[in-house]
Amino acid sequence: MSSSISRSQQKQPKEPAAPKLPTSLAVARLPAHDLEDDRTYRSMAFTGIDLSDRDVEIADFEGCRLVDTGFAGTRLRRADFVDVEFERCDLSTMAARTTTMRRSRVSSSRLTGTTWTECAFRDVLFDGCRADLVGFRFSTFTGTVFRDCSMSEANFQNADLRGVRFERCDLTRAQFSQAQMDGARFADCTLAGIGGVTDFKGAIVRSQDAQGLLYVLAGALGITIEQ
Template sequence: MPSHISPARPRRLKEPLSPKLAASLTTGDLPDGDLEEDGTYTSTEFRGVDLTSRDADGVEFDGCRFVDTRFSGTAMRRGGFSNVELERCDLSGMTAVTTSMHRARVSASRLTGMTWSECGFKDVTFEGCRADLTGFRFSTFKNVVFRDCAMPEVNFQNADLKGVRFEHCNLAGAQFSGAQMEGARFADCVLLRISGVTSLRGVTIKSRDAQGLVYSLAGAMGITIEE
């Protein structure tokens, strides 16, 4: 079972993405305990299911709910999560390429070391998640919110983060080199030791958060700050 992750600032979670999502879901029962290649799973609840270290090619989940489900070490290609909820799940070490997540909510889950490269996220909320050392290189985000997440050393290199909101997140040591970030917003976040700080052109940052950027900005401009 995955570790429960406590958010930095606990708050009541919002209602599910769709009122129909939690109602009358079929309990997940996978043939031979595995995912079928190019398989599609709809209106299913996966509770306490172990899907670790799987190879999942072309797997689609639509209208599903995952609770205490483990995807750690699983490799996914050309997959999709649409209108889904993941609660207290373990995605640590999971890798995904050209996979999409649309209209989704991921809460109180462990994403440590997860790598989703060249993926697409639209209308997604990550809340109260542990996402240290997570990689989102070359991925595209639209209408995405990261809230109360621990994300030290997350890698957003060359990602499209236009309009993304980071609220109450620890982003110490985050990598933003080559990212597109116009319209992104940071509120009450830790922004120490950020790499690729010049990519933050066009973002909005609260004044108290900006203090953490001083050393990163100075380093990017070749300025030495003495005590």
């Protein structure tokens, strides 16, 4: 018997744990289910609801599905999202601090200019999102995947990205200064003009992606590349 292992038999990267949603969800409606301080939203379906420009100290979402729901400009502090699905939601310019997200999925949503400061993400998938200018400063990620996302000028300064996967993402001019990168994986990503390239120690980058790092790394080391 051959000791070689075929590609199909090789261990595949582990996907984030999927959200555990109840089979039946109550329908959320305004004003009864507006976003308010110190409130828990459990086993609910939010569809086409505008929750933008709210200012909330504490809010918990558990086992909820949010579709075409708006959080634009909303400010959250110490919020908690557990087993939550966001689909086609507008989170642009939302500001979240010391917020957690676990076993959740954010797909086909807009995160332009959103800031997640000192937040924690565990088993989260960001899939097909527009996330230019998004900020994740001082945030921590465990078992998190960014897939098919447009993330130009994203800010991961001082973030803990150990083990995070970026797949087919545009990270042009993204900032990684002082980030922890051990085991972070980049596959089929655009890495042109990124900041903090000298902090990529421990990251795993596919050979074709590494070409985009060449000029940035050379510039950081004071090397001139001639044609």
